[in-house]
Amino acid sequence: MPVGRDALSAYRLNFFRSEGPAMRLNPAEAEIAAAGVKPQPGVGRRLRALRMRWIDNSRFFPLMLILPVLIFFFVWNIIPLFWMLGMSFYNYSLVTGSPPRFIGFGNFLDLYASISVWLSLSKTFVFVVGAVGIETLLGILLGFLFWGSTTLPGRRLALTLLFSPMILTPAATGTFFRLIYEPTFGVANDLTTRLFGARIDFLGDKAWALLSVLLVDIWMWTPFMMLITLAALGSVPKAELEAAEVDGLPWTKRIRYVVLPHAKFILMLGVLLRTIDSFKVMDLIYQLTRGGPGNTTEVIGVTLFRKAFEGFTMGWSAALAVITLLIAIAFTSIYLYILNLSRQRREA
Amino acid sequence: MRQRSWRQTIYHLILWMVAIIFFLPIIWIVMAALKTKSDLLAVPVKYVFSPTLANFADLATRHDFFSSLRNSFLISASAVIVAIVVSFLAAYCFSRFKPRMTDFLMFILLSIRMVPAAAVVVPIFLMYTALGWKDTFWGVMLFYAMFSIPFSVWILKGFVDGVSPRYDETGLVNGGSRMHVMFRVVLPQVRPGLIAAFIFNLIFVWNEFLFNFIIGGKRTTMIPVSLVTGSLAQGGVDWTFVASLASVYLVPPVLAIYFFQKYLLVGMTFGTVRGEV
Numbered sequence: 001m002p003v004g005r006d007a008l009s010a011y012r013l014n015f016f017r018s019e020g021p022a023m024r025l026n027p028a029e030a031e032i033a034a035a036g037v038k039p040q041p042g043v044g045r046r047l048r049a050l051r052m053r054w055i056d057n058s059r060f061f062p063l064m065l066i067l068p069v070l071i072f073f074f075v076w077n078i079i080p081l082f083w084m085l086g087m088s089f090y091n092y093s094l095v096t097g098s099p100p101r102f103i104g105f106g107n108f109l110d111l112y113a114s115i116s117v118w119l120s121l122s123k124t125f126v127f128v129v130g131a132v133g134i135e136t137l138l139g140i141l142l143g144f145l146f147w148g149s150t151t152l153p154g155r156r157l158a159l160t161l162l163f164s165p166m167i168l169t170p171a172a173t174g175t176f177f178r179l180i181y182e183p184t185f186g187v188a189n190d191l192t193t194r195l196f197g198a199r200i201d202f203l204g205d206k207a208w209a210l211l212s213v214l215l216v217d218i219w220m221w222t223p224f225m226m227l228i229t230l231a232a233l234g235s236v237p238k239a240e241l242e243a244a245e246v247d248g249l250p251w252t253k254r255i256r257y258v259v260l261p262h263a264k265f266i267l268m269l270g271v272l273l274r275t276i277d278s279f280k281v282m283d284l285i286y287q288l289t290r291g292g293p294g295n296t297t298e299v300i301g302v303t304l305f306r307k308a309f310e311g312f313t314m315g316w317s318a319a320l321a322v323i324t325l326l327i328a329i330a331f332t333s334i335y336l337y338i339l340n341l342s343r344q345r346r347e348a
Numbered sequence: 349m350r351q352r353s354w355r356q357t358i359y360h361l362i363l364w365m366v367a368i369i370f371f372l373p374i375i376w377i378v379m380a381a382l383k384t385k386s387d388l389l390a391v392p393v394k395y396v397f398s399p400t401l402a403n404f405a406d407l408a409t410r411h412d413f414f415s416s417l418r419n420s421f422l423i424s425a426s427a428v429i430v431a432i433v434v435s436f437l438a439a440y441c442f443s444r445f446k447p448r449m450t451d452f453l454m455f456i457l458l459s460i461r462m463v464p465a466a467a468v469v470v471p472i473f474l475m476y477t478a479l480g481w482k483d484t485f486w487g488v489m490l491f492y493a494m495f496s497i498p499f500s501v502w503i504l505k506g507f508v509d510g511v512s513p514r515y516d517e518t519g520l521v522n523g524g525s526r527m528h529v530m531f532r533v534v535l536p537q538v539r540p541g542l543i544a545a546f547i548f549n550l551i552f553v554w555n556e557f558l559f560n561f562i563i564g565g566k567r568t569t570m571i572p573v574s575l576v577t578g579s580l581a582q583g584g585v586d587w588t589f590v591a592s593l594a595s596v597y598l599v600p601p602v603l604a605i606y607f608f609q610k611y612l613l614v615g616m617t618f619g620t621v622r623g624e625v
Contacts, residue, residue, distance in 0.1 A: 061526065065441035066453075068434040069497060076494040077460060080471035087471070142366065152360050160606040161371040166616070167601045168374075169555030171572040172594050175579050176377045179587060187376060190393040223370060224616060231613050231621055266621055273617060280464040283557045287576055304466040309562070314470060321467035328467070332459040339620055 088319035094312035107319035116295065117303065117320065123210070124279065124299040131217045131278045136271055138218070139225020146226065147233050163227065165220045174287025177216045178203070181288075203289050209296045213288055217281065221274060228270030232263035265342035272335045276328065300324055374598065380591035388587055403592040412574060413593065420570040423485070424553035427492035432545055434493070435500035436538075440530055442501070443508040444516065454505070457498040458618065465558045476563045483565025491559060496549040503548075503619035507541030508534060540611070541619070547608045548615035551601050571597045 058064075088107055092100035111117050149155060165173065180188050181202040189199050202212040236259050244258045282301030285291065291298035291306060298306070304324065308317035380388055382399035407413050442450050472491070481487030511534050519529040535542075557572040564573060575597065579590045605612055613621055 062441045062445035062447055065437040065445075066447070069438040069501065072434065072490075072494045072497055073456075076472070076491060080468065080475055083475060084468075084471040087474070145366070146363060148359070149363055151356075152363055154364075156606065156609055158364055158367040159609060160602065161367040163605055163609075163612060164374055164598075164602050165370060167551060167555075167605050168598055169557055169572045171555075171557035171576050172597055173373070175575050175590055175594055176373050178579060178585075179380060179591065180373060180376060185389050185391050185393060187393050193392075219370070219373065227613060227616065228621070269617065269621060276462045280462075280466075282464065282466045287579070301464050301466040304464070305469070305558075308466075308470045308473075314474065317470050321470055324464050324467045328463045329459050332455070332462045335462070336455060336458065 084318045084321055087315055088322050090315045092313075092315035092318075094314060100315065103315075107316050108323075110316065111319055111323065116298075119295070120298050120300050120303040123297070124301075126210070127214065127217075127281065127299050128275060128278045130214050131221070132271060132274045134214075134218050135222045135225045135274060136267075138222045139227075139270075140229050140267075142222065142226040143229025143233060146230060163223050166224045168220075170220070170281070170284035171287050173216060173220055174284050177212075177288060181212060204293055206293050206296050209289055209293055213285055213297050216284065216288065217278065220284075221278075225270055225274065228266060229263075232266035232270075233259065235266060236262040265338065265345065268338050269335065269342070272331070272338060276331045276335065279328070279331065374602075377591055377598075378595045380587065381595040383588070383591075385588050388591070403588045404596075407589065407592045407596070410589070412569070416569045416571050416574045417596070419568055420554060423489050423492060423568065423570060424550050427489050427553055428496055428546060428549040430490070430493040431496035431500050431549060432504075432542065435497050435504055435545070436535070436542075437530075438497075439501050439504035439508050440534065442505050444513065454502070457501055461498045461618070469558055469562050472559065473562050482563055483567050485568060488560065488564055488568045491563060492553045492556065495556065495559070496553060499552070499618055500545040500549060503545045503614060504538060504541050506619040506622070507538040511537045541614075543608065544611035544614045544619070547604055547611060551604055551615075554600065 087100070089102060089104055090100040091103045091106065149158075152158060180186050183189060183199065183201040183204065186202075188202060192198055192200050200208055202208050240258050240262075241254070244254045249257070280301060281299060282305060285297050285299060285302050286305060289297045291302040300320075301324075304317055304320055307313055307320065311317075381403050382401070383394070383397055384400055384402065387394050387397045441447065442454065476482045476487060479487075515533050515537070516529050519533045520526070524533070554570075555572060556570070557576060560568070560570045560573045561576070564570065571593065575590060575593055578593065579585050608615075
């Protein structure tokens with residue numbers, strides 16, 4: 001692309017034309033801005049340029065830019081959303097074959113009275129608190145451990161190994177762990193027999209199932225919290241840390257007064273993201289236990305899926321989906337609130 | 349001095365050990381893929397065995413393997429490309445023209461991503477069966493494009509915000525059209541954002557299971573679905589098949605985070621947290 005001369009003339013042009021300081025670019029910037037701008041001779045070209053101008057000056061130009069996204073959004077979100085909302089007021093089962101019957105808030109009342117829904121909500125709660133709590137603690141510890149790892153030989157490879165679990169699909173990691181937890185030839189059982197002399201059916205035993213599932217989630221997502229901790233620690237200015245070291249502050253105080261004030265927003269964002277994601281958990285548990293044994297590991301996502309695609313009670317599932325949707329939107333608003341707080345702080 | 353380097357070595361050893369411990373389950377599945385069926389099912393568990401590539405050779409003879417591999421590549425690549433083009437236009441608009449509903453739309457886009465997939469899958473399923481889009485390339489591909497848009501818009505808006513509007517002004521003053529400014533002036537400067545959005549959307553679509561399971565079918569099965577259906581097979585799981593398929597599946601994501609490690613943080617947090625590790 002012939003940049004040189006055009007850029008220079010563009011720069012000169014700009015220099016003479018510019019009125020406010022806002023318009024003045026340094027040569028490097030002008031070169032980028034003017035790259036490829038060529039004089040456009042010929043009638044056809046001029047017509048094209050005219051059309052371009054018309055597009056540029058049209059007040060619909062911004063709308064044209066977001067139109068594709070809006071179309072996608074309409075077809076794949078608005079329509080299904082209203083479909084779902086509508087369906088949640090109907091008694092609609094794919095099994096009976098009878099046409100949907102309007103029952104008003106019947107599904108919601110049924111949900112409210114249903115023990116299994118409350119049970120799976122409480123399991124989701126236990127899962128979220130357990131997973132996010134342990135992941136955060138372990139992640140922060142590991143983050144601090146890896147803080148000084150910049151000189152680690154083969155650091156990139158080590159971090160790749162460490163971050164691999166979170167980048168793999170739960171459908172696959174669930175598969176790995178079904179092999180590992182396998183009651184007869186699984187390696188986990190080999191270890192427990194060697195250490196404690198006991199065989200445990202990790203995924204089939206009611207006492208162990210939830211814990212085993214939780215352990216897989218912790219394995220997958222602790223590296224994420226570690227990544228977040230590293231980012232949070234990286235946002236602490238070096239000068240303040242050095243000042244604290246010179247002042248001889250004990251490490252507890254260093255963390256409390258120097259590290260935390262800078263790191264806390266990123267940490268909070270990380271914890272919230274994890275909360276939202278573990279609330280969503282479905283494919284991991286479905287792949288590991290299908291919600292069983294009994295319904296010991298049936299969190300809300302699994303209930304939804306089983307009721308819709310094993311029980312085919314579409315109206316009822318839609319009502320439950322509306323409820324989870326509302327919970328998820330509440331979480332998102334909290335996330336955005338914290339995000340805005342952190343941005344305001346950074347600007348201040 | 350000498351003592352210090354000793355401590356450094358121990359510290360490094362500990363770090364490497366932590367990394368390897370986290371990788372152990374993955375090593376285990378790859379090991380399982382290299383075992384013969386009798387080694388894999390042996391009790392007590394065999395830690396030492398003579399590796400064989402027979403399972404991968406078997407895998408190559410199964411026709412559903414190549415079709416799901418091809419589907420995975422085709423669908424994820426085309427969906428992500430569509431999503432990124434569309435998202436860049438929207439991100440530019442949000443960043444430069446700031447239409448009145450910008451904040452609201454960004455909020456909605458983020459919530460789409462935060463909603464449990466199991467909640468959305470019911471209406472999508474009904475819509476797809478009603479319209480006959482189930483198990484068609486376009487139906488699945490465009491769904492995944494939508495699936496990738498929220499993340500791409502978030503990440504790209506952050507990056508376009510980082511490009512000073514003075515570039516746009518200069519480009520316009522010098523006679524460039526809007527299109528020129530967008531694609532020749534702004535686009536090259538948000539390359540890191542484009543790469544991050546591209547790589548991570550590719551990984552997310554490559555990994556997606558639930559929707560492919562529900563709205564896909566024989567012609568659009570991707571690898572995670574073959575994995576799950578393979579491991580839920582009635583009458584005993586074919587573990588050598590599952591293990592070798594899983595080993596093939598995990599190569600692209602692991603390579604991606606080795607080569608694009610500096611985008612990992614941006615990628616895992618919707619571009620809301622910047623920085624490198």
